[in-house]
Amino acid sequence: MQRHLISAADLTRDDAVLILDTAEEMARVADRPIKKLPTLRGRTVVNLFFEDSTRTRISFEAAEKRLSADVINFTAKGSSVSKGESLKDTAQTLEAMGVDAVVIRHGASGAPYRLATSGWIDAHVINAGDGTHQHPTQALLDAFTMRRRLVGRDTGLGQDLSGRRITLVGDVLHSRVARSNVDLLHTLGAEVTLVAPPTLLPVGVEAWPCEVSYDLDRTLPKSDAVMMLRVQRERMKAAFFPTEREYSRRYGLDGERMRRMPDHAIVMHPGPMVRGMEITAEVADSERCTVVEQVTNGVSIRMAVLYLLLGGNEPALTQAARTTEEK
């Protein structure tokens, strides 16, 4: 872990647990009459969004504002990018303005890495989703939601997800959320199973630290959490399954399937949901579905990441990484 958060795979177990523990304290700020901390006063954070996003951008913005950072929102639409400006020139413009951190969402996998390692800017780079590559804060907020629900709010402090069985269902091929989750959940000791039609699994998935199955019904009874992934039609340029009906019959989660899960098991979805496709309204609106909770937790996680990267004279996570190396 450097000064940036580019990939969930860069986080050590101790880094990840520190972020989750910090987020648990950040979550308490939301219960106060004044939901604000002075911690990042005078620091400027740019939200650089080249790709559409509502919840991630708003979530980052809320987190930045709760920590008193100065926030600049930049969307590709209506900016110089639509006139043909390159990422490099945009970055150098931001650098010239004295920006402390850049939260970047980009359609091209690897754009945040390029930004962080190119020497174009000094700012901390936080990946808010790049192409089909990574979305580390989403993986962190998912792990946070699982720890709260499966281990407990207070008993979870300092704990990882050892031995918990997590199932990810659906469009793994196009999903940066799936990649990030597999990396982070593996680091945290969970056992991950991917369930998807063979056409929606990426090449080389056998090398990922997880199991793969094509049979949802056999996996459900052995799951502590089931995460449904959205079928990303906007990224699909070929036919990956015969019909939507067939997809939802084999890989969609309906009430009957949900009842086959253990009683304590939860249903998760990174949003936005396509009701009737990967998840039915009955499941989406049930007690066991954590979609709304995940959004709330997203703000806490992003506050934690911003604090740990920007709050001091050097990132806390670098130190955590260093101490694990010394062991």
Added chain:
Amino acid sequence: MDTHSDARPVLEGPDIARVLTRIAHEIVERAKGADDVVLLGIPTRGVFLAQRLAAKLEQVTERKVPVGSLDITMYRDDLRMHPPRALARTEIPGDGIDGRLVVLVDDVLFSGRTIRAALDALNDIGRPRAVQLAVLVDRGHRELPIRADYVGKNLPTSLRETVKVLLAEEDGRDTVLLGAKQPAP
């Protein structure tokens, strides 16, 4: 505990218990009954002291005294000088602090910067009727115009010395140690 080998105890377990009993009585006396007192400990050891003080106050007043904790990490003025610290718990008792007499509790009063941060943190949580400060040890060397209302022991020190409070809840024993500052490793 080799880091404390050359440190000498200035307060032992029974002294600490006596000091807390005295402070509890002082709080009741000054607040004329302490019916609206809320104790907020500053992590880590201030929280244990606040809990002990609450127990003593309950003995004296025969009423339940709300006790909580106030983490000041995010309000520190030296945040930019160190890597970010791990956060501790802020736990405000159910009825809040509005209109109450808040007594902040900490182990050692030194520069006063922690208390300044605590006052800022309180500001974001509510508006107490008044804020007072109780500390186990006042070692002097204030850098801000802040003083304690209740002091367990005034301990004149030099800046080359360290004061370390050990409490059973965290360290397995009760004692206050005065030692020489270790040279930076």
